[in-house]
Amino acid sequence: MNLEYSEDVLAFRDELREFLEGWPLTGDEAKLALEEQRRLFRERGIERGYVYRDMPKKFGGSEQPSDAVRDRIVKEEYLAANAPGGLIGQGPGMLAPTLMEFGTPEQQERFIPPTLAGDMRWCQGYSEPGAGSDLASLQSRADLVGDEWVINGHKIWTTTAHEADYMFGLFRTEPDASKHAGISYLLLDMKAPGIEVRPLKEMTGAAMFNEVFFTDVRAPADHIVGKRGEGWQVSRATLKHERNLIGDPNAMHRAFRNLIDLARRTKRGGRPAIEDPSVRQRLAEIEGYLLCQEFTGSRMFTAGARGDHAGVVMPMMMMKLYGTDLQQLLTRAACDLVGDGFLLAPTVEEGSHGGPQGTDGAWVSSYMNAIAVSIAGGASNIQRNIIGERALGLPRDLRSA
Amino acid sequence: MEFGLSEEQKLLQETVRSFVSKECPVTKLREIFDGELGTEPALWKGLSEMGIAGLAISEDHGGAGMEVLDLALVSEVLGEGALPTPFLGHSLAGLAIEAGGSDEQKSRWLPRLASGDALGTVAFGELDNRWQPEEWTTQASGSRVTGTKRFVPNGSLSDVVVVGVAGGGLVLIEKEAKGVTCETMDGIDRTRGVCELILDEAPCESLPNGAAASRRVRDAALVLLAADSFGAAWKLIRMTIDYTGTREQFGTPLTQFQSVKHEIANMATDVEQTRALYWYAAHALDHLPDDSAHAAAIAKAHITDRAMEAARSAFELHGGIGFTWECDVQMWFKRCMFNRAFLGTPEVHRERSAQLSGW
Structure with a gap:
């Protein structure tokens, strides 16, 4: 155990911090449209080797030697400075690495550069109304007719479908x-032609998800990644890259700090709630879980950097379930502190992703979103099956083939 | 930046683990558990020969010069084996003398503790749950000490006892001295006996840096208890997996039922993610003084609580047999009870952590 960074890593961090002082832009550049400013700063980050570190230069990356510690520092510092780094989201985070692994050279050349530049946005077409936890039972089909796929079916929970240029998805061929x-x-x-996107309004009032309907949609035959019938393996391999989407490692810490602030400003019997012994007990108990999650993350990070993935397979399988439960524990405590504020609906801003934090309505919204987390990306009971069967060697469920 | 064990640390755990499985299989453990002593001298002798008695005692004084993290790693394995040894009190006595003693006291006691020739322990508990240094009332004046300490681990076997006294300081007493009476208590955990130590004008010498040392030793104790519970909880999870995998009801092993599988998955998740917390808390005692008291308090509260809950589930999943004296579950269940209550309950340490956070 050694939780300090080495001298050369600290020097790297200093240089990075100095670079990040360039954001927000100043002078004439500050007059550019925000989107343009972000693009400019991203390009500078690529030039300096901070952004898209694991992507080849020819596709718009900065092609740096593999280095988990520097990757982590870049992520932390960019977030702390709120600076535009690499685009996150399903295109740069999941599709691009998948194409690096399974795509043809033509597919890589055609799709990766615009994806990294933000000119081509992606959505993921996996879930269907009849295929949730049992994803492999999906029925949307693609038939090869001449040199085109003809696609019919129905996808659901498709985040950002309404603004995406392309979809990567699983179809029965x-x-x-x-x-x-x-x-x-x-x-x-x-x-x-033949694609229809309908927004799904969630209980929070926001509409993050969509349904996508396909009626005789046509796609070129070479728009397949991997071979016919290999889609399942390709999509499983993509899951490895999901860590790219785990945006902010400190998000839960910020939520906890917000909870402490809430306990300080909420009154109980005329005194700050944080002085109430039952509130203190509850907060300290949540902190126990929070620290377990944080340090388990550090443990997995070091194991990854050492190439010892086998040593952390178990805690890795547990992370999703653990994080979900923690988030619900945290927002439930906020619910009790806010009290009658939970009788009011959040505003549209409070209900939407990236909206304000710390207001009563924002807590109402987080409380509801924390419930959704136990479904999104693998339901908690499926996680328990995975932990039981794959990490602990318990027998598989009885199920029909 | 390395959040993980060294190869030496992994080897240390493996070495102690194979000692435990060879020298104290569950049949042997059961004999000791049902016996009177709460320990087995041969086991401690064996561990001492491996250097465990002096693991964190400095090399200058004949120890291995390792850290609290190494003690905690051993503690995990001893919890896993519910090993009846005086490791806890002995290790803490060594830390106390090392951190609080004069040079003369160190050279008098540490080499003998390190070799295992002398056995040490600490006397922190007092009536009414007064475990913390600021709560102690035992009176030391000059070279005499008077008061009653409770729940002294393996006190009846010890040669030297580090006693917490009013003001938060520490004094050394020799157990065979006049004015010292040691009465065995009927402890819940029959793998770690406890006694009441009645001191009536007993001769003592104070540790010059006792007040600072007592907090550090308390914090180290919290981490060792947490690590012991972590090991015990994992043992209970494995026992539960074995039992439910062979026990059949409705014509199928219990593990085939999702309700059982999911409960075991919950137990394991709740426990496994605490491993990194005890590592961190131990590391903080060695290297991060600003965060060590807080981390130790949270680790003790959280891990001994999670372990107790896993023990409760383990009992439930064993069904009626789990409630019997014959069933091995009780030995680890009680190990978890000891770790949770000793040195103050989770509630006490959550409140301490809240204060340390400035809430």
Whole structure:
């Protein structure tokens, strides 16, 4: 154990901090449109080797030697400075690395550069109304007719479908093959005729998700990643890259600090709630879970840097469930501190992603969103199955093939 | 930046683990558990020969010069084996003398403690849950000490006892001295006996830096208890997996039922993620003085609580048999009870951590 950074890493961090003082832009550049400013600063970050560190230069990355510690520092410092680094989201975070692993050279050249530049935005088409936890039972199909795929079906929970240029998704291409072996990984132009996107309004009032309907949608035959029937394996491999989407490692810490602030300003019997012994007990108990999550993250990070993934397979499988439970514990405490504020609906801003933090309505919204987390990205009971079966060696559920 | 164990530390755990499984299989443990002593001298002798008695005692004084983290790693393995040894009190006595003693006291006691020739322990507890240094009332004046200390681990076997006194300081007493009476208590954890130590004008010598040392030793104790609970909880999870995998009801092993599988997954998740917390808290005692008291308090409160909850689930998943004296679950269940209550309950340490956070 050694929680200090080495001299050369500290020097790297100093240089990075100095660079990040350039954001926000000043002078004439500050007059540019915000989107343009972000692009400019991102380009400078790529030039300096801070952004898209694991992507080849020819595709718009900065192609740095693999270095987990520097990757982590870059992430932390960019977040602390609130500076525009690499784009996150499903295109740069999941599709681009998937193409690096499975794509043809033509696919890499065509899709990765605009994706990293933000000119091509992506959504993920996996879930269907009849295929949630049992994703491999998906029924949306793609038939090869001449040199085109013809696609029919219905996807759901498609985040950002309304603004995406392309979709990467799973479709049944081999109806006669077994469940998992009949699926292929395809790339679809969202502007193709026959695609209809309908927003799904959530209980918070926000509309993060969509449904996507396909009626005889056509895509070129070479828009398949991997071979026919290999879609399941390609999508599983993509999950490795999901860590790219785990945006901010300190988000839970910030939420906890907000909770402490809430306890300081909320009154109980005329005194700050934080002086109430039952509130103090509860906050300290939550902090126990919070620190476990933080240090387990550090433990996984070091194991990853040492190349010892096998040593942390178990805690890694547990992270999703643990984080979900922690988030719910935290927002439930906020619910009790806010009290009657939970009788009011959040405003549209408070309900939307990236909205204000710390207001009563924002807590109402976080409380509801924390419940959704136990479904999104793998339901908690599925996580328990995975932990039980794969980490602890318990028997698999009885299920039909 | 390395958040993980060294190869030496992994080897240390493996070495102690194979000692435990060879020298104290569950049949042997059961004999000791049902016996009177609450320990087995041969086990401690064996561990001492491996250097465990002096693990964190400095090399100058004949120890291995390792850290609180190494003690905690051993503690985990001893909890896993519910090993009946005086490791806890002995290690804490060594830390106390090392941190609080004069040069003369160190050279008089530490080499003998390090070799295992002498056994040490600490006497912190008092009536009415007065465990913390600021709560102690035992009176030391000059070279005499008077008061009653409770729950002294393996006190009846010890040669030297580090006693907490009013003002938060520490004094040394020799157990065989006049004015010292040691009465065995009927402790819940039969793998770690406790006694009441009645001091009536007993001869003592104070540790010059006792007041600072007592807090550090208390914090180290919190971490060792947490690590012991972590090991015990994992043992209970494994026992539960084994039992539910063979026990059949409705014509199928219990693990085939999702309700059982999910409860075990919850137990394991709740426990495994605490491993890094005890590592951190131990490391903080060695290297991060500003955060060490807080981390130790949270680690003790959180981990002994989570372990107790896992023990409760383990009992439930064993069904009626789990409630019997014959079933091995009780030995680890009680180990968890000891760790949770000794030195103050989770509630006490959550409140301390709240104060340390400035809430």
